[in-house]
Amino acid sequence: MNTAWVYLILAGICEIGWAFGLKYSEGFTKIGISIVTVVVMILSFVLLSQAMKTLPLGTAYGIWTGIGAAGTAILGIVFLNEPRDLIRIICILMIVAGVVGLKVFAGGK
Numbered sequence: 001m002n003t004a005w006v007y008l009i010l011a012g013i014c015e016i017g018w019a020f021g022l023k024y025s026e027g028f029t030k031i032g033i034s035i036v037t038v039v040v041m042i043l044s045f046v047l048l049s050q051a052m053k054t055l056p057l058g059t060a061y062g063i064w065t066g067i068g069a070a071g072t073a074i075l076g077i078v079f080l081n082e083p084r085d086l087i088r089i090i091c092i093l094m095i096v097a098g099v100v101g102l103k104v105f106a107g108g109k
Contacts, residue, residue: 005103008060011027012067014044020071023080059106066099 021037028034044064052060073092076082 002054004051004054006061008055008063009067011044011047011051012064012071014040014047015064015068016071016075018044019068020075037063056106059102063099065093066102070095070099106108 010024018037018040021033021040024030025034025037029067048060048064070092073082073088073095077084077088
């Protein structure tokens with residue numbers, strides 16, 4: 001796995017982090033959490049931009065948002081007691097399948 005893919009995976013993980021930060025910042029009223037959230041947002045964008053230097057735009061952006069969406073939904077289920085119904089799980093699996101497909105068919109990059 002080359003550096004661009006590592007940057008992209010880390011950017012996706014940061015996206016999950018800032019999504020949780022938004023939840024806990026309570027509309028940016030909690031200053032400490034808000035600062036951490038903004039820093040993680042910036043880090044996520046910086047890592048994504050580094051990945052996009054060599055990866056195709058659609059692939060990089062799709063995987064970044066997919067990691068963020070699926071990861072946030074899974075952690076919401078695990079840690080925030082969000083709904084665990086079958087259709088929700090199937091939808092998350094479809095997001096994961098899309099992310100894997102974008103990686104597999106990235107054109108050798």
